[in-house]
Amino acid sequence: MKNVWHELCREPLALISDKVFECAKCRHISNTFAYECSECESKRCLRCVIALTPGARTSLRHEHPLFFYKDYHGRCDACGNLTLGAFCCKDCNFVLHFGCFSLPITAHHKCDEHLLSLTAHNDNKYSESHYCDICEESRDTNRWFYHCAICDTSVHVNCVLGKYPFLKLGSIFEETDHPHPLTIVKKKYYYLDCNKCGKPCEDLSLECSKLECKYIVHLDCVVHYTLRCFLWWRM
Ligand SMILES: [Zn+2]
Ligand SMILES: [Zn+2]
Ligand SMILES: [Zn+2]
Ligand SMILES: [Zn+2]
Ligand SMILES: [Zn+2]
Ligand SMILES: [Zn+2]
Ligand SMILES: [Zn+2]
Ligand SMILES: [Zn+2]
Known part of the structure; x- marks a missing residue:
């Protein structure tokens, strides 16, 4: 995996880890391994880099090899949603969109x-x-x-x-308007009120890593609702 190139950029991609990012390809928000373009800093997850390597792919839930078509426009057979770009089977017309291709088995x-x-x-x-x-x-x-x-x-x-299948609790979230690094948490007791919407933080939240700061916000209040739907279903 040494010479991986971003389609649009001339720069080679560098392997990064432990950073929360939005994959430029599948739009999942995750903090697993990723490749980052050293020029424009766009990131793509390891799953996508592997999936987009030319050649036939196999899905554990489909018996025939699948090929990726970036211009395919139609419905995904696994989730029923419309997609642009998909893995298609030449043998039986089966179609799988990127989000479903990368679902955990x-x-x-x-x-x-x-x-x-x-x-x-x-x-x-x-x-x-x-x-x-x-x-x-x-x-x-x-x-x-x-x-x-x-x-x-x-x-x-x-x-x-859930909404964020590739996010690990306890990892650091950097890209917000708060000056300190935030940790992804899910509180069990003693819910604090969200600094953005004022409601208790019972769901996935971002908590300031500086104890004295006491800043906490819902992940949903940072990642806007419509954007989130878009991220989950579209490429
Ligand atoms: Zn991806
Ligand atoms: Zn780039
Ligand atoms: Zn799908
Ligand atoms: Zn097939
Ligand atoms: Zn059981
Ligand atoms: Zn259900
Ligand atoms: Zn909130
Ligand atoms: Zn803080």
């Missing part, structure tokens, strides 16, 4: 003591329950979901992963 959620597996719609034996066991709303059985075969738990992908 297994995930933990407090609704089930076992590891949940990412499951594709065409496994017909799983489609008995049409409801999500977390939010209790109906599920489109043509879409991917997480499943526990032991308990027969079936849940929406977004209900399991």
Whole structure:
């Protein structure tokens, strides 16, 4: 992975880690390994760099090789959303958008003591329950979901992963208007009020790393709502 180049920039990309960033390709906010352009500082996650290396890709949930088409415009077969650019199967017209391509194959959620597996719609034996066991709303059985075969738990992908599946608690968030570095936290007790909206910080929040400062804000109050939806579903 030495000579990785940004399509638009002439500069080679440098490997960085432990920085919260928005991937220029899949738009997920994460703090896993990333490549940063030394010229324009745009970042892309390691998953995207690997996924965009020319050649056939395999998805653990699809039997045929997939090829990336950056101009493809249509629906993703896993989540049903419109996408520009996708992984397509030449054998069966299966289409997978970037966000779904990079979904974790297994995930933990407090609704089930076992590891949940990412499951594709065409496994017909799983489609008995049409409801999500977390939010209790109906599920489109043509879409991917997480499943526990032991308990027969079936849940929406977004209900399991939440809004920020690639963010690790405890990491540092730098790009805000606050002068000190902020830590990503999820408080269990003693919720402090958000410095932006004034409501208690029960969800993912950014807390100032300087104890005496007592500054805390919801992650949602920093990452604007519409932007967040955009980040999750579009490339
Ligand atoms: Zn990415
Ligand atoms: Zn660049
Ligand atoms: Zn999708
Ligand atoms: Zn196929
Ligand atoms: Zn749900
Ligand atoms: Zn279970
Ligand atoms: Zn807030
Ligand atoms: Zn502070």
